[in-house]
Amino acid sequence: MGSLTFEGLGKSYGEVEVVRDISLTIAEGEFVSLLGPSGCGKTTILRMVAGLVEPSRGRILIGRDDVTNLPPNKRGLGLVFQSYALFPHMTVFENVAFGLRRRKVAGTELDKRVREALGMVRLAAFGERYPRQLSGGQQQRVAIARALAPHPRVLLFDEPLSNLDAQLRDEMQIELKRLQRNLGITTLFVTHDQGEALSLSDRVGVMAKGVMQQFAAPEEIYHRPATGFVASFIGKPNRLAGSVAMREGSGGRLAVGGVAIPAARIEQPAGAQVDVVIRQEAVAIRSGAAQSDEIAGEIVLRSFSGARVQYVVRLAEGVEIVAETASHGPEASLTAGAPVALAIDPASVFAMPPEGATA
Amino acid sequence: MMSRRQGLLLIAPLLLVLTGFFLVPVLMLLPTSFGVYEPGAGLVNGAWSLKNYSQIVTDDYYREVIWRTLGLGFSVTLLCLLLGYPLAYLIARGPERWRVPLILLVIFPMLLNLVVRSFGWIALLANRGLINNLLMQLGVIGAPVKLLFNFIGLFIGLTHIYLPFMVLMLVAAIRNVPRDVESAAATLGSSRAHVFMAVTLPLSASGILAGSILVFVLTISALVTPRMLGGPTYQVMATLIYDEYMQLLDWPSGSALSFALTFMAVAIIWLSSRLTKRWAGMA
Missing domain, CATH: 3.40.50.300 (P-loop containing nucleotide triphosphate hydrolases)
Structure with a gap:
């Protein structure tokens, strides 16, 4: 030994x-x-x-x-x-x-x-x-x-x-x-x-x-x-091009195509171009209209994979993210076009240097 | 999976050619080998005899030729193996950029006509040939060493001619030995020499066997080189059979010798396959 x-x-x-x-x-x-x-x-x-x-x-x-x-x-x-x-x-x-x-x-x-x-x-x-x-x-x-x-x-x-x-x-x-x-x-x-x-x-x-x-x-x-690299390699990440909208303490808000997404940890200054990395499993999906701290979207695609169901959700023109939920849960059979509300845990949102730039 | 009929169709052309032009003529020789030959008269009609076979075993001259042929087969195979394995190992495991030049070098002699290559050896090995002249001028020997028209001459010439076959078979086999398996042996405590003896060598046994069978069969059935380097008197089975047929017109005796040669070759191949498989754990 x-x-x-x-x-x-x-x-x-x-x-x-x-x-x-x-x-x-x-x-x-x-x-x-x-x-x-x-x-x-x-x-x-x-x-x-x-x-x-x-x-x-x-x-x-x-x-x-x-x-x-x-x-x-x-x-x-x-x-x-x-x-x-x-x-x-x-x-x-x-x-x-x-x-x-x-x-x-x-x-x-x-x-x-x-x-x-x-x-x-x-x-x-x-x-x-x-x-x-x-x-x-x-x-x-x-x-x-x-x-x-x-x-x-x-x-x-x-x-x-x-x-x-x-x-x-x-x-x-x-x-x-x-x-x-x-x-x-x-x-x-x-x-x-x-x-x-x-x-x-x-x-x-x-x-x-x-x-x-x-x-x-x-x-x-x-x-x-x-x-x-680690953020985008581990888990099943969404990777979206965006920017830092506002800094607040150690976190702030990120903007992706007009949609504001809160993040608990941001290292870049306000205004910086970043890639926003969000884990699929950190996105909670619920049918119906969005409340104040939620993000409104519309189902584009549903994909069943056994224990889990993945949804492709459109947040705004050209902004789509993948969210998943348990396949036996209440939100497991939403259809395309249905309005949904997404709640994203700010701790699971990461701002990374844009793709192509060195990590 | 391929059906039996499809498989049969694929080999049908070759099967037809082999049956019509090899198997049937060979089988037609079988009755001939039991025939009786009368010098000057030819085949005696309706006469049967085992004499053609019994003389192979009893006649001292025939026996000597058989032992000589088999001895040559074993010696040439062994030397090809000893010379060929290191070279094949280098080609299979050496630097990538050496591979093609080395293989070309191995194949290159095969581009020359067999007669020319054999004649080259005559020029080298003769009493007044290159080697003897050189050795005498250097004072190493006083009188020429007999290197031609004897065992040494055939041994050297045939080894040179059949070495490429051995090397090519061995290269393929050594390249098929998985590097991971050798690495596994090394991490388990095998030195490089032990990895070679315990893993590389047994795992290339199929190539050693295939190469040896090829060289052995080619050697004991070689005609041109033994005739040129052995002269008219130093006979092997192939030259003897040739003479029985073409010089003496004794077809029965030639046929019996042919069958005896084939039988010995098959028996030796069968035995060596079994031994190799047992040694390499392929059984």
Whole structure:
């Protein structure tokens, strides 16, 4: 076991800087996700930790050991790949035993620990099978058992659930979280799925273009995004072009095409051009005429997606936002053209530098 | 899924050609191989004999040629594998920009006519050839080393000629080994050498097998190169069969030798496939 520390970690390929100056510490036993769109550098960081990619700058420490220049086989890590990467020519037992044999574990001890690892992922009866005889979910569980068996100091996951179908993914998420909590292994989890990152992690690092945008607890990331990128990447945001109409304390009012929207936090001065980011789930919708603190609108489109219903609502000419509500709620079957009133929580409204400008 | 009829239609043209121009003539040779040949008179009508086959096993000369052919097949295959694997690994895993030039380099000899290539080896390996002259001038040897019309000559020549086949098969197989699986072995504590032995090599077994079968079959059935580098006296199965047919006109004996060669090749391919599959866990 051990903590995992990055000190000024960076990677460049020629002129292209794919990871820029990352410094952070993952505490012992902590579960940290790196979240971001593809190409944001999150996988490069993971591969640098594993020793598969050489950093251009900075240091990586596991506990107090500087592992920056160690080859992957000397780092004592467990890595789970998106592609499972099982050894196709070995049985499930031999796959899980691989890392143990490398550590000179043999005989009954080997047998015991392989069984223990397979038991943790509920595959105890599958030791004699070959990977190709298992389903995708089972293969990924073997991969997890294989990574766990040698008792690694740090566990690394590279989009481990991306190849699984939705239902299995949810099951595996819960299973993963339970395993990690029980074993208390320091874990770095790379994903592009915000739901995965938010629900699994103690802390989440949101990345864009090789830069760490925010590194904080999931609640913090969701409710207090540090940059425009985080606000527009997390949740299901509406992004509208507007300006700051009025400043008042730390907040004020934003204007989007003649519609005034109160916001609790505004950093730009009055008159500045901004992008207004509003979470769909922060927009409460109600049929009927608008009261004083509500915004009047008209339904343009209704879209049913199971538990939730999304409405496209026109606030004024050329200003449309998406609002959602529970599909069994009272406002679940409004039709196009119906007048509605929207209440927007000012704390969920963010003013960001306009799209294209640097965050 | 494709229906059986559609599948059959797709292979029908090839199937027809192979049946009409390969399978039928080969089967027509089968009775011939049991025929009796009278020197000067030709095939004896209505006479049957197992002598053509029994002489292959009992006759010292035939036995020697068979062992020589098989030995050559194994040696050439092994050397091609040893020389080819590092090269194939470099092509498959080396810098991207080297790939095309290296593959062209591998294929380039195949653009030259086989006779020309074999003749090139004669010029190099002959008693007064390039290699012997050089070694004698450097004082390494006093008299020419015999490199032609013997095993060494055929071994060198055939290895050179069939190496490209091995390399191309291996490149395809090595490129198919997933990098993630090798990385997984490394993170689990495998050194680079152990990753290669435990993962890369077994996972490229299909290519090793395919390349080896190809080179082995091509080697034991090669005619032009053994004839040129072995001369009229240092015979292998293919040149022997050729002589039985074309020089001695002993078709029954030639046919029996052909079937014996085919049978041995099939048996060896079958055995090596089974061994490889067991080794690489593909069974």
